[in-house]
Amino acid sequence: MDQASQVSSPATAPEASVEKIDVDAVNKKEERSLYKARVKIYPKRATGFFRKLKWLVMAATLAVYYVAPWLRWDRGPNAPDQAILIDFPARRFYFFFIEIWPEEVYYLTGLLIIAALGLFLITSLAGRVWCGYTCPQTVWTDLFIWVERFVEGDRSARIRLDKQPLSVNKVARKSVKHALWLLIGMATGGAWIFYFADAPTLLVDLFTLQAPVVAYSTVAVLTASTYIFGGMMREQVCTFMCPWPRIQGALVDEDSLIVSYKDDRGEPRAPFRKNQDWSERADCIDCNQCVAVCPMGIDIRDGQQLECIHCALCIDACNEVMTRIDRPLNLISYDTFVNHERRATGQPTQKPRLIRARTVIYSALISAVGLLMLATLLTRATLDINILHDRNPLFVKLSDGGVRNGYTIKILNKQHEVRRFEIAVDGLDNALVTVVGHDGTSGLEVPADKLAQFRVFVSVPPASVPDGRQDFDFIVTDVVDGNRAVNDTIFRGPEK
Amino acid sequence: MAHNAEKDAVTGVETTGHEWDGIKELNNPLPRWWLWTFYITVLWSIGYWVVYPAWPLVSSYTEGMFGYSSRQEVMDRIAEAKEAQSEYLGKIETASLDEIRGDSELLNFALAGGRSAFAVNCSQCHGQGAQGFVGYPNLNDDAWIWGGKPDEIMTTILYGIRSDHDDTRYSEMPAFGRDGLLERPQINEVVEYVLQISGQDHDSGMATAGKDVFVEQCAACHGENGEGIRETGAPRLTDSIWLYGGDRDTLRATVTNARYGVMPAWTGRLDEATIKQLAVYVHSLGGGE
Ligand code: SF4
Numbered sequence A: 001m002d003q004a005s006q007v008s009s010p011a012t013a014p015e016a017s018v019e020k021i022d023v024d025a026v027n028k029k030e031e032r033s034l035y036k037a038r039v040k041i042y043p044k045r046a047t048g049f050f051r052k053l054k055w056l057v058m059a060a061t062l063a064v065y066y067v068a069p070w071l072r073w074d075r076g077p078n079a080p081d082q083a084i085l086i087d088f089p090a091r092r093f094y095f096f097f098i099e100i101w102p103e104e105v106y107y108l109t110g111l112l113i114i115a116a117l118g119l120f121l122i123t124s125l126a127g128r129v130w131c132g133y134t135c136p137q138t139v140w141t142d143l144f145i146w147v148e149r150f151v152e153g154d155r156s157a158r159i160r161l162d163k164q165p166l167s168v169n170k171v172a173r174k175s176v177k178h179a180l181w182l183l184i185g186m187a188t189g190g191a192w193i194f195y196f197a198d199a200p201t202l203l204v205d206l207f208t209l210q211a212p213v214v215a216y217s218t219v220a221v222l223t224a225s226t227y228i229f230g231g232m233m234r235e236q237v238c239t240f241m242c243p244w245p246r247i248q249g250a251l252v253d254e255d256s257l258i259v260s261y262k263d264d265r266g267e268p269r270a271p272f273r274k275n276q277d278w279s280e281r282a283d284c285i286d287c288n289q290c291v292a293v294c295p296m297g298i299d300i301r302d303g304q305q306l307e308c309i310h311c312a313l314c315i316d317a318c319n320e321v322m323t324r325i326d327r328p329l330n331l332i333s334y335d336t337f338v339n340h341e342r343r344a345t346g347q348p349t350q351k352p353r354l355i356r357a358r359t360v361i362y363s364a365l366i367s368a369v370g371l372l373m374l375a376t377l378l379t380r381a382t383l384d385i386n387i388l389h390d391r392n393p394l395f396v397k398l399s400d401g402g403v404r405n406g407y408t409i410k411i412l413n414k415q416h417e418v419r420r421f422e423i424a425v426d427g428l429d430n431a432l433v434t435v436v437g438h439d440g441t442s443g444l445e446v447p448a449d450k451l452a453q454f455r456v457f458v459s460v461p462p463a464s465v466p467d468g469r470q471d472f473d474f475i476v477t478d479v480v481d482g483n484r485a486v487n488d489t490i491f492r493g494p495e496k
Numbered sequence B: 001m002a003h004n005a006e007k008d009a010v011t012g013v014e015t016t017g018h019e020w021d022g023i024k025e026l027n028n029p030l031p032r033w034w035l036w037t038f039y040i041t042v043l044w045s046i047g048y049w050v051v052y053p054a055w056p057l058v059s060s061y062t063e064g065m066f067g068y069s070s071r072q073e074v075m076d077r078i079a080e081a082k083e084a085q086s087e088y089l090g091k092i093e094t095a096s097l098d099e100i101r102g103d104s105e106l107l108n109f110a111l112a113g114g115r116s117a118f119a120v121n122c123s124q125c126h127g128q129g130a131q132g133f134v135g136y137p138n139l140n141d142d143a144w145i146w147g148g149k150p151d152e153i154m155t156t157i158l159y160g161i162r163s164d165h166d167d168t169r170y171s172e173m174p175a176f177g178r179d180g181l182l183e184r185p186q187i188n189e190v191v192e193y194v195l196q197i198s199g200q201d202h203d204s205g206m207a208t209a210g211k212d213v214f215v216e217q218c219a220a221c222h223g224e225n226g227e228g229i230r231e232t233g234a235p236r237l238t239d240s241i242w243l244y245g246g247d248r249d250t251l252r253a254t255v256t257n258a259r260y261g262v263m264p265a266w267t268g269r270l271d272e273a274t275i276k277q278l279a280v281y282v283h284s285l286g287g288g289e
């Protein structure tokens, strides 16, 4: 099935000839029309360093994605033991030792900011490497192309198969391919829902038809979207649906490493004839290998293009050719605009400058946000109180001439065990505190990992009634470990 | 089409003849998938007419195949909610007020129900926060004309004050001035006395004279020392809470013309469970005894 071996050299020539592939860069600038129907791309298999790197990244990302929900993390008796869990009903997010409550979603904001800045940083360093290696769209498309190649053969075999009239062979191959795609799609959807419930339980429930409807529908939707995006639409998603290609232009500069073709070395391109003297010609032999492997259907020799995802497969393809014809590698390579210009003006090239204003600023921002998050995470209280002063009525006059204010106090116990608290006030003379439904103000019980609400009245005798308003503090103390939280609020009296 | 078929030089596509600021619109057909989406929505809407109520007729409407009605759906949901509450409501109906207050689950339910019933039925007079207005008692404070224990509160809710219910209660303060029971100077004296016992600025000479008037005319209802008597619904006069106001002028008006507040009887208008929830809620406002 593997067609790569066809691109081989007659044993006689030391500088082997390389077959020119008859391929059109379907997304070539001149052909790129918004109104044109899609032309199918048949990416040829590439081999080489970057292809290997891509396999590795794919293996790593998929492994993380599929395995992560199965990791366990012991949090004690009152909490789930799944290392990564988004618990919607209980409104908690667990991530190893971190546990995030709804009012702490700013951690999520922080993570998103770090992710965005990270993307900026990596883009300013090496262009769209996110797109080329780690983007889920790329990873799954790559996986789907691999399946396709496995079932239908490489580029030319696939083209031939598609041209064939319907036959048992064709139908069989196509069905196997689509079935495998659907299976992968299903595994994708399946893995996703495990992040939202106890994975082992959910797996059993899924197969015994006990799982909630939303689990099945999520699997169905994700199966469909993976199948359609990864199997059918592929480069269309990157080119037409994804906003990122439009944004990246603003993030790369002349020092960014960009997959590019050295036209000073390659042009004018011409087919290679045996025993031709290299001193008389340029290095590109116009074999179109770089075009044939491109999953985006472009010709890198046309220069920077919006479609290019910097997957570097064209580098692999061309380097293989260069090896075969015994020319220096990296006619296509990760290179900077600076170097392209220096070569054009005959200057020596220089190492890419990794440390420059842009990358320093991004790194500094990432560290700042990261440290800030870490600091808040480490100093985070396991006790939170929230005080609501009654607005209606603002205060109540008592028969002895004193004044009483009502408060709703919410105590958030973030520990995984029941705790008892004591409420006291500070900064209000002769205040009498009572908690509705409790004798006294001590031993107020808050269940593990829960929020409890108490109605609290504070009364002051006539002599101490403040004129208008007075600030004071509520002090909530854990009766057992002495942990306390102090929150300020106001006491209202009549304006005298 | 009326316009001449002009072709765009760059794309070779016909223009529609529309032009804005020199920009001409190309006559491109809709993408096919868009067109199909449109056709499908049209078909969908026809299916919708068949299945659901859709077209208004002169005096009715097309009812659809399954007789669906959003009004009915709301009714069903309400019935469902009632059904879900019925367990608690049943318990509340049979439990005593103390039992309700002793069971935290039942208490929470009763407080929530009481709050909403209060907002609907009571807040018009007593205020949204039960803070009261002049003539309408504040239910948050610790002064109760007819008693602030849960049962007493419930009695007041059940039968009201001066309502049309047979078991209702009256506080019958005479209009001392209007009916000529007291002379104007006597009224002024007794007002000074009330100012004195409630700890306000007063003329002590007049107050001393007023004390005699008070003992003779007022003590029967308001108590020997003005401490109030709940059976007669006569408020305590020695504290700093006043239903109509405790200043000299207001007191004088009160003694002269008397006050007759009213409260409707809720028995018969609200069911037993609701009234119990209301009593528990009002008691919980902070002043309950
Ligand atoms: S041009 Fe090269 S780097 Fe760009 S998408 Fe095609 S193969 Fe990948």
Ligand code: SF4
Pocket (backbone or CB within 6 Å): A261, A266, A269, A283, A284, A285, A286, A287, A288, A289, A290, A291, A301, A317, A318, A321, A331, A332
């Ligand atoms: S750039 Fe390399 S792979 Fe592409 S046509 Fe030229 S020699 Fe062939």
